[in-house]
Amino acid sequence: MRDIVRYLGIDTRAQLLAERLWQYLDEPSSGIIAAFLRHTRQSAVGGLLDDPIIERLMAEQKEHWCSLFNSGFDEAYQRRATLIGIRHRELGLDSKWYIAAHASIKARFAEELLLRTKFPLPLKSALLVTLEKYAAVDLAIVLSSYSSWLAD
Numbered sequence: 122m123r124d125i126v127r128y129l130g131i132d133t134r135a136q137l138l139a140e141r142l143w144q145y146l147d148e149p150s151s152g153i154i155a156a157f158l159r160h161t162r163q164s165a166v167g168g169l170l171d172d173p174i175i176e177r178l179m180a181e182q183k184e185h186w187c188s189l190f191n192s193g194f195d196e197a198y199q200r201r202a203t204l205i206g207i208r209h210r211e212l213g214l215d216s217k218w219y220i221a222a223h224a225s226i227k228a229r230f231a232e233e234l235l236l237r238t239k240f241p242l243p244l245k246s247a248l249l250v251t252l253e254k255y256a257a258v259d260l261a262i263v264l265s266s267y268s269s270w271l272a273d
């Protein structure tokens with residue numbers, strides 16, 4: 122994982138940008154996650170979701186995005202990301218659904234940033250690049266745990 126972080130050029134500056142990104146996304150993320158869960162419930166994998174699970178996932182997903190952007194990829198974050206892959210796999214949620222879900226939430230975060238902030242363009246661009254890089258690390262860890270948990 123450290124190699125991927127280095128490869129993506131995530132350094133101290135990127136960590137500061139990620140924290141700044143979450144300061145902005147913290148509030149709108151609740152509505153974005155709620156809309157995502159409503160939409161997912163109507164989809165072909167919606168049978169996995171019921172009201173109590175949705176309530177739990179509202180909190181757990183928000184906590185996950187928060188720790189992605191603020192933890193510096195610490196052990197607690199890595200454990201959480203690994204558990205997501207394991208849990209989804211246990212549930213029989215194919216990784217293609219996870220990839221699509223991840224992309225749709227990331228796209229909504231990007232829209233918030235691009236359309237609803239008045240940051241100068243260079244800062245918007247730096248925050249968008251940071252979003253892409255952090256989302257890539259997150260996806261990489263979860264997808265690795267999808268495929269490797271049986272071997273571990």
Ligand code: HEM
Pocket residue numbers: 161166167169170174177178181182185201204205208209212214218219222223226
């Ligand atoms: C970006 C996309 C997603 C994120 C960040 C995410 C995150 C999480 C997290 C943090 C957990 C708890 C894992 C644990 O046990 O520690 C979880 C479980 C679960 N996820 Fe996802 N998930 C995503 C996509 C999906 C999709 C597309 C579905 C499809 C229905 C789904 C269904 C579930 C279900 C049913 C559980 C178990 C909930 C429970 O029993 O409490 N997730 N997910």
